[in-house]
Amino acid sequence: MTSHSQHGHAQPAAGHACSVADHAAAVADLLHAVRTADRTETLPLSQALGRGLVQDVAAPVSLPPFANSQMDGYAVRSGDVPDGGADLRIMPPVPAGSSPQPLEPGTAAPIMTGAMIPAGADAVVPIERAVPDHFVAAGDGATVKLPSVPAGTYVRPAGSDITVGERALAAGTFLGPAQLGLLAALGIPDVEVYKPVAVLLVATGDEVMEPGDVLEPGKIYDANGTLLEAAMRQAGLAVKRAGISTDNPDELRNLLRSKGQGVDLIVTTGGVSKGAYEVVRQAMADQAVEFLHVAMQPGGPQGIGTFDGIPFLGFPGNPVSCLVSFEMFLRPALATLLGAPAPRLPLRARLGQALTSPAQKHQVRRGNLRADGSVHLEGGESSHLMHALAGSNVLVHVPEGVSALAAGDEVEVWML
Amino acid sequence: MTSHSQHGHAQPAAGHACSVADHAAAVADLLHAVRTADRTETLPLSQALGRGLVQDVAAPVSLPPFANSQMDGYAVRSGDVPDGGADLRIMPPVPAGSSPQPLEPGTAAPIMTGAMIPAGADAVVPIERAVPDHFVAAGDGATVKLPSVPAGTYVRPAGSDITVGERALAAGTFLGPAQLGLLAALGIPDVEVYKPVAVLLVATGDEVMEPGDVLEPGKIYDANGTLLEAAMRQAGLAVKRAGISTDNPDELRNLLRSKGQGVDLIVTTGGVSKGAYEVVRQAMADQAVEFLHVAMQPGGPQGIGTFDGIPFLGFPGNPVSCLVSFEMFLRPALATLLGAPAPRLPLRARLGQALTSPAQKHQVRRGNLRADGSVHLEGGESSHLMHALAGSNVLVHVPEGVSALAAGDEVEVWML
Numbered sequence: 001m002t003s004h005s006q007h008g009h010a011q012p013a014a015g016h017a018c019s020v021a022d023h024a025a026a027v028a029d030l031l032h033a034v035r036t037a038d039r040t041e042t043l044p045l046s047q048a049l050g051r052g053l054v055q056d057v058a059a060p061v062s063l064p065p066f067a068n069s070q071m072d073g074y075a076v077r078s079g080d081v082p083d084g085g086a087d088l089r090i091m092p093p094v095p096a097g098s099s100p101q102p103l104e105p106g107t108a109a110p111i112m113t114g115a116m117i118p119a120g121a122d123a124v125v126p127i128e129r130a131v132p133d134h135f136v137a138a139g140d141g142a143t144v145k146l147p148s149v150p151a152g153t154y155v156r157p158a159g160s161d162i163t164v165g166e167r168a169l170a171a172g173t174f175l176g177p178a179q180l181g182l183l184a185a186l187g188i189p190d191v192e193v194y195k196p197v198a199v200l201l202v203a204t205g206d207e208v209m210e211p212g213d214v215l216e217p218g219k220i221y222d223a224n225g226t227l228l229e230a231a232m233r234q235a236g237l238a239v240k241r242a243g244i245s246t247d248n249p250d251e252l253r254n255l256l257r258s259k260g261q262g263v264d265l266i267v268t269t270g271g272v273s274k275g276a277y278e279v280v281r282q283a284m285a286d287q288a289v290e291f292l293h294v295a296m297q298p299g300g301p302q303g304i305g306t307f308d309g310i311p312f313l314g315f316p317g318n319p320v321s322c323l324v325s326f327e328m329f330l331r332p333a334l335a336t337l338l339g340a341p342a343p344r345l346p347l348r349a350r351l352g353q354a355l356t357s358p359a360q361k362h363q364v365r366r367g368n369l370r371a372d373g374s375v376h377l378e379g380g381e382s383s384h385l386m387h388a389l390a391g392s393n394v395l396v397h398v399p400e401g402v403s404a405l406a407a408g409d410e411v412e413v414w415m416l
Numbered sequence: 417m418t419s420h421s422q423h424g425h426a427q428p429a430a431g432h433a434c435s436v437a438d439h440a441a442a443v444a445d446l447l448h449a450v451r452t453a454d455r456t457e458t459l460p461l462s463q464a465l466g467r468g469l470v471q472d473v474a475a476p477v478s479l480p481p482f483a484n485s486q487m488d489g490y491a492v493r494s495g496d497v498p499d500g501g502a503d504l505r506i507m508p509p510v511p512a513g514s515s516p517q518p519l520e521p522g523t524a525a526p527i528m529t530g531a532m533i534p535a536g537a538d539a540v541v542p543i544e545r546a547v548p549d550h551f552v553a554a555g556d557g558a559t560v561k562l563p564s565v566p567a568g569t570y571v572r573p574a575g576s577d578i579t580v581g582e583r584a585l586a587a588g589t590f591l592g593p594a595q596l597g598l599l600a601a602l603g604i605p606d607v608e609v610y611k612p613v614a615v616l617l618v619a620t621g622d623e624v625m626e627p628g629d630v631l632e633p634g635k636i637y638d639a640n641g642t643l644l645e646a647a648m649r650q651a652g653l654a655v656k657r658a659g660i661s662t663d664n665p666d667e668l669r670n671l672l673r674s675k676g677q678g679v680d681l682i683v684t685t686g687g688v689s690k691g692a693y694e695v696v697r698q699a700m701a702d703q704a705v706e707f708l709h710v711a712m713q714p715g716g717p718q719g720i721g722t723f724d725g726i727p728f729l730g731f732p733g734n735p736v737s738c739l740v741s742f743e744m745f746l747r748p749a750l751a752t753l754l755g756a757p758a759p760r761l762p763l764r765a766r767l768g769q770a771l772t773s774p775a776q777k778h779q780v781r782r783g784n785l786r787a788d789g790s791v792h793l794e795g796g797e798s799s800h801l802m803h804a805l806a807g808s809n810v811l812v813h814v815p816e817g818v819s820a821l822a823a824g825d826e827v828e829v830w831m832l
């Protein structure tokens with residue numbers, strides 16, 4: 001009731017409604033520019049965690065590069081050992097990392113796990129099955145008694161994991177520990193990845209205060225900035241916070257212009273609904289921005305477009321709506337475009353209790369997925385329930401067209 | 417076959433075998449010192465992502481702090497509107513963030529989502545149900561026709577998410593986006609968390625080379641260092657790499673002493689088995705370190721103890737064994753002690769194919785969990801299959817005592 005009294009009764013045009021899938025596609029279109037040639041960089045493996053791979057990677061070597069032993073034991077020619085076993089003369093040992101001499105017929109070479117199988121040898125007898133069952137020195141005609149084993153026993157063939165030239169990782173792969181480990185195993189020390197998306201994050205609203213300040217009557221603390229910054233950082237985005245804008249559209253425009261230099265994306269929270277004081281709608285009045293209602297609960301009111309040419313998304317003002325907007329639209333778009341963050345894996349779970357949902361909307365509830373495959377809703381459907389969100393480990397999806405589900409019905413859940 | 421010929425035929429004592437649960441408990445015991453009072457710090461919320469909470473946090477305010485409107489509409493006294501509706505005089509609007517005057521009987525106040533419900537009002541009529549269905553200016557006797565609504569309609573009561581004094585988060589909670597968002601919503605700007613665990617990571621083996629070098633015959637590239645560094649960083653550990661030690665135990669000891677200053681934990685890979693060149697066993701000969709065989713496949717050979725008083729874990733030499741060791745022992749211990757990283761949520765899945773497993777061991781396979789709840793094994797049981805690991809999204813558990821499972825049988829899986 002202060003600075004915005006002059007536009008307190010503005011009447012923004014009602015935006016059109018669209019489906020979740022349509023809006024997801026629009027967000028992906030908006031962000032397409034983040035996947036361009038100049039937005040890649042080549043990093044050592046130790047700095048590439050959580051990035052997306054730009055190009056297919058073909059294996060420059062086979063893995064393993066050579067046939068090697070799966071056990072500590074004796075390398076033998078399997079044909080040298082009849083069914084009843086045989087005493088074989090002991091050769092010098094073959095440690096891992098060495099390049100052994102060919103195995104003479106009628107001999108056995110002590111061999112360590114991972115060591116190269118000598119030419120001529122085709123099987124390994126584990127040390128536990130030898131007599132004696134510990135390694136003894138070669139020379140002076142020392143022998144070991146070994147049982148018969150089929151050719152191939154405890155031999156890891158060259159290329160049994162991947163063969164040279166085979167595609168090791170596909171373009172767009174999310175680089176987690178195992179993918180980086182594979183690149184290392186292939187001898188590849190650095191990798192071309194997409195640069196992080198830089199996002200400017202602005203909360204809005206006269207009612208919103210910074211945590212740590214003394215709460216005034218009628219006001220609430222800003223949870224959206226902290227929540228989205230953490231979600232975005234966890235997803236690999238480079239986040240710049242611009243604090244909280246009041247409901248004065250000039251102030252918001254100035255904030256975006258002063259802090260938005262060089263970012264790839266602007267995200268605001270609040271001010272996109274149909275109320276009388278919708279600062280984001282007002283600040284975007286002369287920009288190529290559309291305000292619409294997505295058939296989703298929570299998170300229906302959304303803004304999308306560009307602000308001074310910079311891609312812009314306007315999320316609603318409640319924290320649960322913000323997180324749902326991020327998970328439903330921004331994360332999947334980035335995962336598809338850049339290979340990072342990793343997309344959420346859709347899982348099936350059985351509802352622990354009945355629920356209702358507006359049939360014309362895709363409802364996203366919060367819940368706890370338990371080890372027995374059941375999911376239990378946390379809090380109600382309302383988008384202000386931050387405590388309930390903090391106690392949840394999944395988002396629970398109730399598709400458009402469904403108005404009620406019973407306990408025991410299957411739902412799709414996304415692990416947070 | 418170079419520097420270590422003098423101890424090439426050493427015969428380390430066979431370690432005792434123990435169960436997965438026993439070794440997990442031993443690792444937790446070993447690491448207990450990381451949870452001490454001097455290992456905590458207080459951080460602003462924006463720096464606390466991925467940490468574990470030291471103390472219970474009680475809500476210093478209720479959420480919401482005051483009854484507020486869930487919709488843009490009109491605040492009314494529900495008793496003022498009979499079944500057939502009523503024309504009510506329009507009062508000045510109540511934007512979010514304001515502290516409104518009490519609502520006079522027989523009037524309606526335009527109210528925005530999140531705005532404080534005026535004293536006397538007990539319900540909100542959404543703007544869509546008003547006639548006219550858009551906001552008009554107060555004054556000059558302007559009225560709005562509103563339908564009857566029950567008390568409480570579209571009112572979010574104070575404390576409906578959490579009430580002042582209630583426990584908001586428990587000690588040991590992993591701080592993800594939602595938990596940090598809740599702290600922000602409560603007005604708490606910073607939080608006491610455990611410091612990251614500093615780990616020194618050393619790969620060992622004459623056969624192991626750094627990625628990027630030219631591969632010599634009989635040698636392989638080190639995948640363990642990259643794989644474990646990434647897994648540990650993802651889990652919030654502060655990782656210091658000390659490269660690769662040869663099989664010379666003096667070199668390994670010197671490396672640990674020169675690089676291990678101030679770390680909380682030393683982790684080595686390789687050199688813990690029963691072969692003839694087990695550098696970690698040899699380097700630890702005069703330390704309080706035990707080498708044992710855990711009833712697990714892969715990842716059976718393990719070392720545990722202290723090196724010059726620093727907690728020490730010796731993982732096996734194959735990359736899959738290393739990751740399994742991390743996920744089975746180190747991650748759960750840290751999750752329990754420090755609240756971070758988050759523990760893996762055990763999920764149930766149906767096997768897409770049959771498998772066999774050594775009955776006396778807990779087998780950990782790699783697989784792909786699909787949206788239909790089925791899991792499909794990637795690669796065989798061998799611990800060198802890095803490519804197969806990189807194509808997997810879950811670990812598949814086959815407990816001790818189970819020697820075969822059929823397609824369609826349920827298994828426990830952990831999402832990676």
